[in-house]
Amino acid sequence: MSRMLKKYTVIYKSVLIENLQYMFNIAMGFISYFIMCFVFIKLWNYIYADPGDLIAGYTKEQMIWYVMITEMVWFGARSSTITRQVSSDIRGGNIAYLMNKPYHYTLYILAKYTGEWSIQLPMYALLATVMGVTMIGSLPGFRPVTLLASVPCVILGVTVNAVFKLCISLLSFWIEDSAPFQWIYDKLILVMGTLFPIEIFPGALQFLFKLTPIYTVCYGPAKLIVDFSAEKCAEILLTQLLYLCAGLLLMFFIYGKGVRKLYVNGG
Secondary structure, eight states: OHHHHHHHHHHHHHHHHHHHTTHHHHHTTHHHHHHHHHHHHHHHHHHOSSTTOOBTTBOHHHHHHHHHHHHHHHHHTOOSIIIIIHHHHHHHTTHHHHTTSSSOHHHHHHHHHHHHHHHHHHHHHHHHHHHHHHHTOSOTTOOGGGHHHHHHHHHHHHHHHHHHHHHHHGGGGTSSOOHHHHHHHHHHHHHBTTTBOGGGSOHHHHHHHTTSTHIIIIIHHHHHHHSOOHHHHHHHHHHHHHHHHHHHHHHHHHHHHHHHHHHHTTO
């Protein structure tokens, strides 16, 4: 087990070091993040006619910080590794070479992806903090100690999202292009839980969203930061762990079926 973990740790470190050399390129994405957050700051300032209003249980400051945090996760965890690279490896036949390496292909991709967002996400977190404090002010009721619980939720949320996106990419074993399915999944995550908190939607939809990964990716971590409670933290962590286990099982199953398909068809 320790030897296996060491392999993926080496992959993670090599990608981490490589991405440290391209921090300026990563920073170029700050422009899109700034524009998105600026638009939503103006939007919620307009919607909250009275600064003391509550919408779906959120104050104006909580709502704006919520959007900034979810967008931080959205932008900071973006990568083509688990989407275009996986699909390209399968369609181009490179998978036949990679699957014979002394590591599991899907875990190799996840280790590589983790090395990428380990640089991106902290940079966007710093930008979000500076923008939020400058343009909105401090988050009411926020205590730094809540980050001790919120950071693991962010990491688990990003990982759950990566596992399910990787499952979609592995469909390239059977379909020509998995990009349309990636697009649908991304838009569901973006609209339901990223741009708007789940509480905005009708009760029936809220119950439905809580049964999907949407609940664990962006909404959960952001909710804990803007309105922390121990009960909510335990609920979100448990949900994330359940989805992570289910996603990994699904990922290994799809990959196994795809590899067997290659062997049957002669590689």
